[in-house]
Amino acid sequence: MKMRSVAVAAVCGLAVGVAMTAVRVEAQAKPIPVMLLDGESGGPYHAWRLTTPVMKKELEETGLFAVTVVTAPAWGEDFSGFKPDFAQYRAVVLNYDAPDWPEALETQFEAYVRSGGGLVVVHAADNAFPHWVGFNEMIGMGGWRGRDESAGPMWYFEDGKLVKDTTTPGTAGHHGARLPFQVVTRAPENPIMKGLPAVWMHAADELYGTLRGPGKNMTVLATAHSDPLNKGTGHDEPMAMTIAYGRGRVFHTPMGHDVEALSCVGLMTLLQRGTEWAATGRVTQKVPRDFPTAKTTSVRVDIEAMDPGFLNGASDPVRETSR
Numbered sequence: 001m002k003m004r005s006v007a008v009a010a011v012c013g014l015a016v017g018v019a020m021t022a023v024r025v026e027a028q029a030k031p032i033p034v035m036l037l038d039g040e041s042g043g044p045y046h047a048w049r050l051t052t053p054v055m056k057k058e059l060e061e062t063g064l065f066a067v068t069v070v071t072a073p074a075w076g077e078d079f080s081g082f083k084p085d086f087a088q089y090r091a092v093v094l095n096y097d098a099p100d101w102p103e104a105l106e107t108q109f110e111a112y113v114r115s116g117g118g119l120v121v122v123h124a125a126d127n128a129f130p131h132w133v134g135f136n137e138m139i140g141m142g143g144w145r146g147r148d149e150s151a152g153p154m155w156y157f158e159d160g161k162l163v164k165d166t167t168t169p170g171t172a173g174h175h176g177a178r179l180p181f182q183v184v185t186r187a188p189e190n191p192i193m194k195g196l197p198a199v200w201m202h203a204a205d206e207l208y209g210t211l212r213g214p215g216k217n218m219t220v221l222a223t224a225h226s227d228p229l230n231k232g233t234g235h236d237e238p239m240a241m242t243i244a245y246g247r248g249r250v251f252h253t254p255m256g257h258d259v260e261a262l263s264c265v266g267l268m269t270l271l272q273r274g275t276e277w278a279a280t281g282r283v284t285q286k287v288p289r290d291f292p293t294a295k296t297t298s299v300r301v302d303i304e305a306m307d308p309g310f311l312n313g314a315s316d317p318v319r320e321t322s323r
């Protein structure tokens, strides 16, 4: 008996050793190289200098990614020296919105995604490049910068199904006041969505509607109802999509206007999981415990505080006490 228990202990010890080795190997796994591209936006309301550090922090907190920020020249400046080595990265996250690029750069980027590079498109990055056919195929749908019915149909959900509106004319891109809104999961088995609640409350953000585009190879993962009481379309608008472009995987969310919106644990989770999926085709991250519920938002105050304007509206403690 004594011999046997020693043998069992030895086997257990071996098993623990193997398990610890596995953990160590996982911990030492090389971080996934990700490029976070910024440098231009449609206006000061899209403050990329504030939102880029937030997105970098949120991605790196997972322990999965090594994020390199690459800042393009401002639009209209000299692009001749701007030659990002896309191939070094498993995914490119776009916090970037410019009207166009030199043709050689567009061709290089198309080749990168088509050959299997990941792409993540956040908020106004889907305003960029209205005339670049390949880019509009990558993002599925976009808005503003002169897009109208010539950019493609409007896409939204009605009665639980994706609708392609090819008949309504008009410009693309619209939102009401920044308010919290519910996000509804439409593809619960998708790796990015797996385990997330069916309905959850996103923090105050712009709810994009009337986006247009080719919508080729696009899967809508989540929608939000655009409330006519807040100048909305009355439709359930896509809030998270995947698009296949050649061998490349694209994750696109129109959410994320500012630091406040990006401080939502729900959106943060989508960004983290969508980036892993775009880079590797799978998602290994657990859903965080503080994920928002159907009725209650969940924001990270430490992220909100990364916007120096965060305290502008806060009550003045001196005045509070002297009243």
Ligand code: ZN
Binding pocket: 045, 046, 123, 124, 206, 257
């Ligand atoms: Zn915006």
